[in-house]
Each structure stands twice: as C-alpha cells, then as structure tokens.
Amino acid sequence: MPMTDALLSSVEQLFSLATLVSMMIGVMAGVVAAAIPGFTITMAIVLTLPVTFTMPPLQGVATMLAVYVGGGSGGLISAALLGIPGTPSAVATTFDAYPMARKGEPGRALALGIWASFFGALISAVVLIIAAPPLAMIAVKLGPWEYFSLILFAVTVVASLVGKSILKGLMMSLLGLFVATVGQDPMMGVPRFTFGVDVLAAGIPFLVVLIGIFAVSQLASEVENPTALQRGESLVSGKLHFRPLAVMREVLSRPGNLLRSSMLGVVIGAVPGAGGSIANLIAYDQAKRASKTPERFGTGIADGVVASESGNSATAGGGLIPMIALGIPGSAVDAVLMAALMVQGVSVGPRLIMDSADLVYGMFLAMFLAAGMVLAFCLISMRWFLRITEIPKSIIVPVVLVCCAVGALALNNRITDLYLLIGVGLVGYLLAKLDYPLAPLVLGVILGPIAETNLRRALMADEDWTLFFTRPISAGLLILAVLSVVFTVRRLLQQRKIART
Amino acid sequence: MNDATDTASPPGREASSERGKALANVIFNAVLAALFVGLFVQAGDLPSSMWEPLGAGSFPRLILGALVIFNLAIVVQSAMALRQTDQETSVGAGRWFAQRRLAFATLAAFCVYALLMPWLGFALASLLFLLAVQVILGARRGRRLLIACLVAAVFGLGLYALFSHVFLISLPPGRLW
Numbered sequence: 001m002p003m004t005d006a007l008l009s010s011v012e013q014l015f016s017l018a019t020l021v022s023m024m025i026g027v028m029a030g031v032v033a034a035a036i037p038g039f040t041i042t043m044a045i046v047l048t049l050p051v052t053f054t055m056p057p058l059q060g061v062a063t064m065l066a067v068y069v070g071g072g073s074g075g076l077i078s079a080a081l082l083g084i085p086g087t088p089s090a091v092a093t094t095f096d097a098y099p100m101a102r103k104g105e106p107g108r109a110l111a112l113g114i115w116a117s118f119f120g121a122l123i124s125a126v127v128l129i130i131a132a133p134p135l136a137m138i139a140v141k142l143g144p145w146e147y148f149s150l151i152l153f154a155v156t157v158v159a160s161l162v163g164k165s166i167l168k169g170l171m172m173s174l175l176g177l178f179v180a181t182v183g184q185d186p187m188m189g190v191p192r193f194t195f196g197v198d199v200l201a202a203g204i205p206f207l208v209v210l211i212g213i214f215a216v217s218q219l220a221s222e223v224e225n226p227t228a229l230q231r232g233e234s235l236v237s238g239k240l241h242f243r244p245l246a247v248m249r250e251v252l253s254r255p256g257n258l259l260r261s262s263m264l265g266v267v268i269g270a271v272p273g274a275g276g277s278i279a280n281l282i283a284y285d286q287a288k289r290a291s292k293t294p295e296r297f298g299t300g301i302a303d304g305v306v307a308s309e310s311g312n313s314a315t316a317g318g319g320l321i322p323m324i325a326l327g328i329p330g331s332a333v334d335a336v337l338m339a340a341l342m343v344q345g346v347s348v349g350p351r352l353i354m355d356s357a358d359l360v361y362g363m364f365l366a367m368f369l370a371a372g373m374v375l376a377f378c379l380i381s382m383r384w385f386l387r388i389t390e391i392p393k394s395i396i397v398p399v400v401l402v403c404c405a406v407g408a409l410a411l412n413n414r415i416t417d418l419y420l421l422i423g424v425g426l427v428g429y430l431l432a433k434l435d436y437p438l439a440p441l442v443l444g445v446i447l448g449p450i451a452e453t454n455l456r457r458a459l460m461a462d463e464d465w466t467l468f469f470t471r472p473i474s475a476g477l478l479i480l481a482v483l484s485v486v487f488t489v490r491r492l493l494q495q496r497k498i499a500r501t
Numbered sequence: 502m503n504d505a506t507d508t509a510s511p512p513g514r515e516a517s518s519e520r521g522k523a524l525a526n527v528i529f530n531a532v533l534a535a536l537f538v539g540l541f542v543q544a545g546d547l548p549s550s551m552w553e554p555l556g557a558g559s560f561p562r563l564i565l566g567a568l569v570i571f572n573l574a575i576v577v578q579s580a581m582a583l584r585q586t587d588q589e590t591s592v593g594a595g596r597w598f599a600q601r602r603l604a605f606a607t608l609a610a611f612c613v614y615a616l617l618m619p620w621l622g623f624a625l626a627s628l629l630f631l632l633a634v635q636v637i638l639g640a641r642r643g644r645r646l647l648i649a650c651l652v653a654a655v656f657g658l659g660l661y662a663l664f665s666h667v668f669l670i671s672l673p674p675g676r677l678w
C-alpha cells in the first residue's frame with residue numbers, strides 16, 4: 001500500500017542519526033531563544049532557515065518544526081521566573097506562573113508549563129493528522145476562483161486581526177502582494193519592476209525580507225530604551241525543586257481545561273494571522289470563565305498556567321493545517337516553513353499530501369518527536385534556565401544581528417542581499433514605529449504569486465469574471481472576507497467610542 | 502522638578518507624539534501614494550498576452566490601484582487626526598530620534614559592517630561589529646568589556662568556522678588579503 005510505504009519511508013528518514021541530532025539542536029535552540037526576552041520564536045525560525053538549505057527536505061523541515069515546538073515552551077521560562085514574557089505567546093503565562101514562582105514554587109510553575117505545553121502540542125498534532133488529509137481532499141477540488149477568493153479571505157482576516165488600524169493592515173497586505181510581483185511574472189516570465197537591476201531580476205529575495213522584517217527591525221526596537229538594557233537580576237531566588245511525575249498527574253487531573261485550551265489553540269492557530277500570541281490570552285480567559293473559582297486566577301494557580309501554555313503550544317499543529325492542506329500559511333512562522341519547503345523545490349499546495357506523502361507524514365511524526373524532545377530537554381535542563389534569562393541584551397542583539405547577516409548571505413552569497421537586508425530592516429523598524437503591523441506584509445509576499453496565478457487561470461478558463469461571485473464556495477469566501485472587514489471596523493469604532501468617553 | 506510639571510508633562514508628551522505620528526503618516530503615505538501612481542503608469546507598458554485576458558501588468562495594476570486608494574485614505578485619516586491634536590505642541594521629531602539613538606546607532610553600525618564586509622571578510626568584520634555594538638550598548642569597562650571581547654571573538658570567528666566548515670555555506674573571505 002502506498003500509504004504505508006510513505007509512512008515507512010518517512011520513519012526511515014526521520015529516525016536517521018543526522019535528523020535526530022539536528023532536531024535535538026533545533027529543540028534546544030528554540031527553547032533557549034524563546035526564553036531570552038526580546039528574541040521571538042519567529043526570529044529563531046527565520047534564522048534556522050538558511051542552515052537547513054543543505055539538508056534533505058524532511059530533515060530541514062523537521063529541524064524547523066523542532067525549533068517551533070521548542071519555542072512554544074521556551075517563552076514560559078522567563079514568564080515564570082522573571083515575570084516577563086519571553087515571547088508574546090507567553091503573556092498569559094506570567095499571570096499565574098510568576099505569582100506561583102514568587103510564592104516559593106518556581107519548580108512547580110515550570111514543570112506545570114512544560115507538561116501543559118507537551119500535552120498541548122500532542123493534542124494539536126493529533127488534530128492536524130485527523131483534519132489535514134480530508135481538508136486537502138476538498139481543497140484539490142477547488143477551482144482557481146475559489147482559491148483566489150480563499151486568499152482574499154486570508155488576507156483580510158490577517159489584516160483585521162493584527163494591529164490597531166484595518167486600513168494599515170490591508171495596506172501592508174497589499175504592499176506584500178506588490179513586493180511579490182517584482183521579478184518575473186509567474187505565467188509568462190516577463191520581467192516586472194526590475195528597472196534593469198540584476199539583483200531584482202529573480203524577484204526580491206523572500207528570505208531577506210523575512211529576516212529584515214522579523215529580526216533586524218525587531219532587534220532595533222529592543223535596544224531603544226537604554227535603562228531597560230540591563231537585565232540579569234533574577235527576581236526569583238532559591239532552589240528549584242521538581243517533582244515531574246507528581247506535576248504530570250496534576251496537569252492530567254485537569255482534562256477539561258487541557259482539552260479546551262488545546263482545541264482553542266488549534267482553531268486559533270488554523271486561522272490565518274492569529275497565533276500563539278492570541279491563543280494564550282483567549283485560552284486563559286476561557287479557563288477563567290469556566291472555573292468555579294475564577295477569583296483565584298492571577299494568584300498563582302495551576303489552572304492558569306495549564307490554560308495559557310497548552311493553548312499557545314497547540315497553535316503549532318493548528319497553523320500547519322491550512323499550510324499542509326491548502327498551501328496557505330496560518331501565521332508568519334508557517335510562512336517561513338512554507339518558504340523552506342519551496343527553497344527545497346517542494347511545491348506547497350493541496351496536492352502536497354498526495355505528491356509528497358512521505359514528507360507530510362514525516363512532518364506529522366516530527367511534531368510528536370519534537371514535543372517529546374522538548375519535554376525531555378526542559379525537564380533535564382530546568383536548573384540552568386535562570387542563567388539563560390540573565391544574558392543581557394547588549395550581548396544578544398549584536399550576536400543575533402550577525403546571525404541575520406549570515407542568513408541573508410547564505411542563499412546566494414551576494415553582498416547586495418546584505419544591503420537589501422539593512423534597507424528592509426530600517427523600513428520595517430520605521431513602519432513598526434508608525435503602528436503598521438508587519439505580519440500581513442510577509443503573508444502578502446508569500447500569497448502574492450498564488451493569488452495572481454489563480455486569478456489569471458480563472459480568467460483564462462472563462463473570461464466571465466462574475467463567476468467569482470456566482471460559484472457558491474467562492475461567493476461564500478468573499479462574503480466572509482467582507483464580513484471580517486466589517487466586523488473589525490465596527491469593533492474598532494466601538495473601542496474608539498469607549499476610549500473617548 | 503515640582504509636582505505640577507511632573508503631572509503635566511506625560512499627557513503633553515503623548516499629544517506631541519500623536520501629532521508627530523499623524524504628521525509622519527501624512528507625509529509617508531502621500532509619498533507612497535505618489536510612488537505607486539508612478540509604478541501604476543509604468544505597469545501599463547508591460548506586455549499583454551494573446552493567450553489570456555490578463556497580461557503581465559494587470560495584477561500589479563490591480564494591487565497598485567488599491568494601494569493608491571488605501572494610502573490616500575490613510576492620508577485623509579491622519580490629516581483629520583492632525584487637525585484634532587493641539588496645534589501648539591511641537592512635533593518633536595528631534596526628540597523622537599534622540600530617544601531612539603541607541604537603535605539608530607545599532608542600525609548605523611550594521612550598515613558600516615555591511616560596507617566593510619567585502620573588504621575585511623566576514624570573520625573580522627563580524628568581530629569588530631560585535632565589539633562595537635556591545636560597547637555602544639553599554640559594555641564600557643571592566644568585566645563587561647572583557648566579556649564583550651570574548652563574545653566578539655567566539656561568535657565572530659566561531660560562526661565563520663561553523664558555516665564554512667559544518668554547513669558548507671561560504672561567507673565573504675575578504676578582498677584585502
């Protein structure tokens with residue numbers, strides 16, 4: 001049977017020594033990176049990408065997934081020990097993990113978070129395996145009309161979920177779509193907007209845009225405030241005591257909370273644009289509403305830690321659902337994963353699961369494997385976590401900037417890519433200061449060629465453009481796109497009204 | 502500083518920052534709108550195709566057209582916000598940059614690093630960059646300076662060795678030697 005063949009082949013590739021070692025390094029890198037305040041998971045994954053160029057496709061993606069899953073747990077460390085979320089996905093973790101740590105139970109707070117992350121990642125991997133194949137079966141039947149409408153929907157959802165102004169969000173999505181048109185056009189190969197510049201002939205290199213937007217501009221805003229540069233005062237002192245098995249039972253004794261938070265994480269992760277940074281807050285809020293003792297939330301109770309950490313870890317599997325089934329990344333991180341596959345020459349879309357079944361099964365297995373590795377690594381190395389969070393930003397920022405330079409140079413070894421990186425980083429920094437959200441730009445860049453190809457294919461098949469509105473699925477998606485904008489405008493207007501009164 | 506100025510200054514600063522942001526948006530988006538109009542016109546020269554109704558230029562023109570509209574909308578929105586803010590408060594662009602001097606200094610050092618790299622090579626340029634930025638960010642003396650030197654040496658030379666020997670990704674060796 002081809003399915004078992006693919007599964008066996010993926011097991012063989014995944015359980016090779018090289019892959020296991022690179023995944024383990026990936027897990028460590030992800031945990032450590034996310035533990036350092038100011039170093040986000042996206043940054044870590046973007047910087048891992050160039051390293052995977054020389055690996056076979058599955059090893060490369062498995063390594064990046066390891067960083068991703070590791071990052072989902074790492075943010076917990078500084079959240080619990082310093083009260084500072086290491087990544088935006090760990091904001092709600094500070095609400096209960098930090099008070100618990102201050103009350104003299106830092107070991108319990110960490111272990112709770114680690115186990116909750118593990119189960120969250122596990123549950124999301126199960127949902128991914130169940131949901132992605134049938135969704136891909138449906139997606140293969142979609143025509144170019146539906147596909148174009150789907151991308152339009154994804155773009156409007158991203159723009160409305162991120163940032164304070166939907167106008168700015170949509171502007172950034174469009175800017176991303178435009179940036180993607182530079183270079184050869186996808187159907188005829190005509191050069192566009194290259195202005196005779198050689199570097200632009202093959203298009204603006206996506207990896208450079210990614211690193212510039214998510215790493216360089218982010219790092220620049222990290223060093224803005226001179227007084228906040230000094231970190232390294234650990235706010236929690238004393239020894240860490242662990243009872244990993246007792247804490248595991250403690251987590252498992254909350255099946256309702258664990259399942260609800262994980263499923264919320266999966267669903268939020270699957271929506272384009274939303275991700276861990278939203279999931280942890282919503283999971284926490286829902287756990288509080290469902291609790292019999294909501295007033296105890298925020299005082300350092302186990303339920304709060306479990307909700308936030310399982311919620312943010314579950315977004316990893318959720319985000320992979322639209323990427324594997326539809327070829328549409330659910331978040332910036334998934335866009336990077338998709339870019340990694342594209343660099344390897346794998347075409348990502350609904351046919352991925354049929355054409356490269358071994359790769360997809362390998363990704364599923366890698367999720368489980370990574371979750372287990374994170375658990376093992378965290379439980380063993382918890383004692384040194386305090387030291388990681390003590391590294392000052394004056395060391396982190398320049399070192400990561402050098403890594404950014406390596407990333408930009410890795411693809412073509414062109415010094416012009418480095419200049420481009422600085423340009424993108426500076427523009428990204430100024431855009432962020434003017435309240436422009438940066439995630440829609442990146443999704444726009446990756447979705448641009450898919451949108452254009454499908455639009456043109458649709459009109460080639462039939463010149464009648466009203467088909468976009470008369471084919472039911474396409475029409476439904478367009479209505480959803482309009483609704484997402486309308487609701488966001490309404491919500492923002494209400495917020496403004498409340499702010500004024 | 503007495504209590505009165507203490508309590509009065511935060512909202513004042515807030516207003517000037519809002520005003521500065523609105524003004525920056527008006528200028529920035531007006532420039533972008535003009536740029537996209539130019540590109541829109543240029544995209545008209547792109548060839549059409551006999552095989553399909555849309556040529557190479559249609560999709561970019563669609564996007565550019567929408568970009569012009571959105572940028573003009575943001576200009577109008579920001580201009581309205583600008584009129585609502587207090588006319589008296591200064592925009593404070595100078596102070597805005599001064600407050601973020603470390604960020605700009607770091608980015609400037611990154612520029613110099615990129616310009617020097619073809620000549621000095623990745624290893625040496627990285628070493629100097631790492632040291633310079635750590636000094637800029639406060640590692641000026643004693644133990645911290647020692648750590649900075651150590652970090653610069655380890656990562657500058659270490660990353661070069663790691664990528665060229667383990668990952669087989671070639672980095673600029675330098676033109677001077």
